[in-house]
Amino acid sequence: MNERFSTTLEGTADAAARSTPPAVARRLRGLSDRAIAWIFISPTIILLLAINIFPLCWAIYLSFTNYRANRPNSEVEGVGLRNFERVLTDGDTWLAMQATAHFVFWTIVLQTLIGFTLAYLIDRKFRGHAFWTTVILIPMMLSPAVVGNFWRFLYQPQIGLFNYIVSFFTGVEPSSFQMLGDVTLAPWAIIIVDTWMWTPYVMLICLAGLRSIPDYIYEAAEVDRASPWRQFWSITIPMALPFIMLAVLFRGIENFKMFDMVVLLTGGGPGSTTELASITLKREAFESWRTGRASAFAIILFVAVFGLANIYVKALNRVKQR
């Protein structure tokens, strides 16, 4: 710490100590500023260590062992990097990663496009825009478990509303296709549900971005003879971009670890077409009980998400600084 800064701090602490009652003051005066600072942040640190850091370190340790959680008393042996090797060379891992990439990519594309468009329309401040904002936000407020179960009914080929609506617009027989049972349709079925549920969230963030652009910028552009098209591309998009990017980041991280909703909809099937990385991971850990190998997979996923997110945040900061 800078010397001058620390003297000021000590000065403040002295002043505080002088103004507190004598008994407390005597006790406090014995402690350095640093010690007092540690006392204040220790509850948080302890909780963080117990709930986040320790399990992470423990999982890292387990990933180098053959530990199995269903046999707690058997001997644990170190296996070196073998778990990592197995995960990375396993074809199923890569299928799960592909399914995840497909899911993450298309949910982000659709949610960003639709979310931004909705935000742009709501931002026009027409009559009743507040009411419509609330209506649009409803899916986001539901529990993923409810959404999963609810959409299973909507996708039901005989009685489901979804098939009837598709049939109404395209003329195909409602019971002639199964959204959740077909290998080509199932990956899109989960994308549709996630988009339905989370587009409002992207819209909300984009709306905040659009509202942050002051009116006078548009007025200046209008006087400067910029067409609405040019105003959109040279003012609206660049100024809302940090917000859009933030929404993409949040949705990307969330969907990379998507589990609950998809399990309830398809359970990973048919076959393993919708088996996302987190579902594979759960099977590995709590159905096959290969805890060591599951830990290795979890760590690989963590490094991947963490690395990608970091690169992305750097880009985001660069956009923000412009």
Add this chain to the structure above:
Amino acid sequence: MAEVRLESVTRRFGDAVAVDHVDLVIADGEFVVLLGPTGAGKTTTLRLIAGLEKPDGGRIVIGGEDVSDCAPSERDVAFVFQQYSLYPHLTVFENLAFPLKSPARRMPKDEIAARVNKVAAMVRIDHKLANRSTALSGGEMQRVAIGRALVRDPSIFLMDEPLSSLDAKLRAELRVELKRIQNEIGATLLYVTHDQVEAMTMADRIGILAEGKLLQIGTPREIYTDPVNLHVAARLGHPHINLLKPGLLPCESVPGGARTIGARTEHLEIRPSAKNDANARVDWIEHLGDQNHLHISSEGEKIITLADPYAGINPGDAISLSLKNPLFFDENGHRIT
């Protein structure tokens, strides 16, 4: 550049009349300043000319053409806003070039660069062309905003208190520069302010607005020496004009019907006096360096005036105060000449 004419222009917001039948002609190449307190309708008048507001009545004619129903982009006006209103994600150069890049202009790239460089030199920002507009100081931002209006060569420049967010020193500096630039290019300029110094120093003519009405328009000299009513008289002059009851101070001839006498510094004569013929007393003195503000009381009335700091007047002194050609106003506040 062109002549701009407002004919009985009116704008209402709900029940409030922001601009009330304003008639105003700004001649080609003229610098007109609209002066008035907050809420007088100055900004609304500018926005009406720019097309950012639509008039509820009357006509707006720019260069002989009725533009009352035209969009801002069809009017060929340039607007400098009170806030800096730069495009924050663009550089200074891109900000200055923005109006020229309008597809309607089809201006070649090298010509855009030449114009931007010329204007940047004019507003003295040419050393920062590559900077982000958000990385500038307040004064620099406002120069860019003014520059962005200047590159356009529009029919009229509209400026809405462009200097009000700057500190006093910078304001004085830019005031002089703005006047210089206006002279240089012979611009038609309508400028809104509530700062009487800006109005007095820059304007060819000043229009005084109050409650949406244009009370008086004339040269700074006319407005100062020959105000039509109490409100106009009170807008200009520092210290503020003293409003006195007739008969309080000796005066040569008071016209009949005069209910209020307006006395500026130059209308007050101060003589140090012996106790017996004194009619006023110096309460205290504010020293401003080049001049002193005298706070005087006379029969309970407070009077503020200027005095030479070397005149040898001290707080507590008894003085004899008299009026010399002051302004007279009737019961409705209208001037009696």
